[in-house]
Amino acid sequence: MNANRLSRAHISAAVAGTRWRFVLGSLRASVAVTSLTEAAEVAKRLSPTGDGLALDLRRERVALTLQTDGWVTAADIEQAKHIATLVDLGAPGRSEQVVELAIDAMDIARVRPFWRAILAYTDEPGAGPEDGVVDPLGQGPSVWFQQMSEPRPQRNRIHFDIAVPHDEAAARMAAAKNAGGTLIHDGEAPAFWVLADPEGNEACITTWQGRD
Template sequence: MDEVLSRREASEAVGDDGWRFLLGTLRTAVPTRSMAESAEVAARAVAVCGDDADAHLRADLRADRVVLSLQTLGLAAVTARDTSLAGSISAAVRDLGLHTLPVAGVQLLEIAIDALDIAAIRPFWKALLAYADEPGSDGPEDAIVDPAGEGPAIWFQRMDEPRPQRNRIHFDLCVPHDAAERRIAGAVAAGGHLVSDSRAPAFWILADAEGNEACVTTWQGRDPE
């Protein structure tokens, strides 16, 4: 059950239950009508996970929704145990007359920093933000993460040469694979423009009216077929 799944395996295992694979996690939301109902949903999810709750489940409770995520935290990856738990949680939520859905909150934000010497700048950002190495990381250029699981992950992209006329910090927004085109269309309609789709569906590069760039990303297009 601790076998790490591929992106496609993880996505296909849970899609019918309303979960989406994002950045090494499974994520879903349960629309609710009160904080009390949200607490009931979270309690049911914890009960379903049993002894696995601490090592796999995270929950964010609001008065109108609960956002649930599953990951084998020690590996920072999705395993067969996570997909099994997702199905069990969805069934338990249905017993409450509610549903797990890929709606508000089912996205993850990363910040990408371009650098010529990643090892030289990574310690600064780690110390400044009080971040930690991502579980399972094994090198001085890997991503850093908020140990509380609240702030966005930060990853570092190597540059071949200086780019003084282009922004070197940009947002990467990972969205459900079936929501990407809708999100891009909304950003373009709001005054942005598409810079490049040459790497789609792994990522699209967009920019605002002044050229500040951001990427919309999905799990697709990253693995050899």
């Protein structure tokens, strides 16, 4: 790890007590609004705060993401704290999360160009021939490739990773199990848990914990 790169634990602790959540390498929060006009006013209020901020304006909320060059920096944390003094963070509904699509592959470099082309995605910053691809418009989930050691014809080879705030993982798993899911692997918890639907299709609940 880069010696100057902040640890996940440091980032999460730095925004504790705010409405910002650290999820999958970025700080995320939302502002509740009642119209696109109000959303635009929020965006105007926040526009001078810095370059690390990305906004997604909707009629009912403005989604805020803070990240610089693929990670959260000390400047991003200070920016997050400043933003919290400018707007009321927090919106009703589902909390902050990030969804990724994971594809098992025997030869990542061979299958990756297909998914990049068919989705009209681009490379992640600094990506190599076996790294993930991302939506340049930020609308769809990023796609990453999981190296397989042997074919698994009876196992789904595409699954969702749902990255949630670390203190919400238990509730999300409970909801999935109450909906008919089964916990099938927790050996890497709390980094991730693998669950399956009633027909065995898998999905992972992931957090930042257990990764530094």
